Amino acid sequence: MDEAYGEYDDENVVDLPRHIFEQDGKLNEEVIFEGNTVPMMDSNGNRLNGSVVEVNPETIKMDFNHPLAGETLNFTGTVLSV
Numbered sequence: 001m002d003e004a005y006g007e008y009d010d011e012n013v014v015d016l017p018r019h020i021f022e023q024d025g026k027l028n029e030e031v032i033f034e035g036n037t038v039p040m041m042d043s044n045g046n047r048l049n050g051s052v053v054e055v056n057p058e059t060i061k062m063d064f065n066h067p068l069a070g071e072t073l074n075f076t077g078t079v080l081s082v
Contacts, residue, residue: 008070015059032060040064 021032031038032052040050040062054061 004073005066005068005071008065012064012069013053013061014064015056015061018056018058018060021060027055037067038062 018027021027032055034052034055036052037049038052039047041047048064050062050064051067052060053063
């Protein structure tokens with residue numbers, strides 16, 4: 001698992017201030033809603049995707065784990081030649 005998408009890490013779930021998602025003092029509810037994935041940028045300019053976990057009056061809880069983190073991966077294939 002740790003060689004695929006890594007283990008699920010609770011430290012990658014963070015509460016961010018609601019105001020950073022607001023435009024002109026309003027939250028764009030067409031983009032920021034529970035379950036939606038939002039493109040973000042960290043303080044170093046790295047792009048990453050975060051899933052909205054919870055929308056609160058003061059904070060937005062975001063999950064920055066890969067959607068398949070902690071999952072067991074199974075593959076099916078066919079050997080075409082040896």
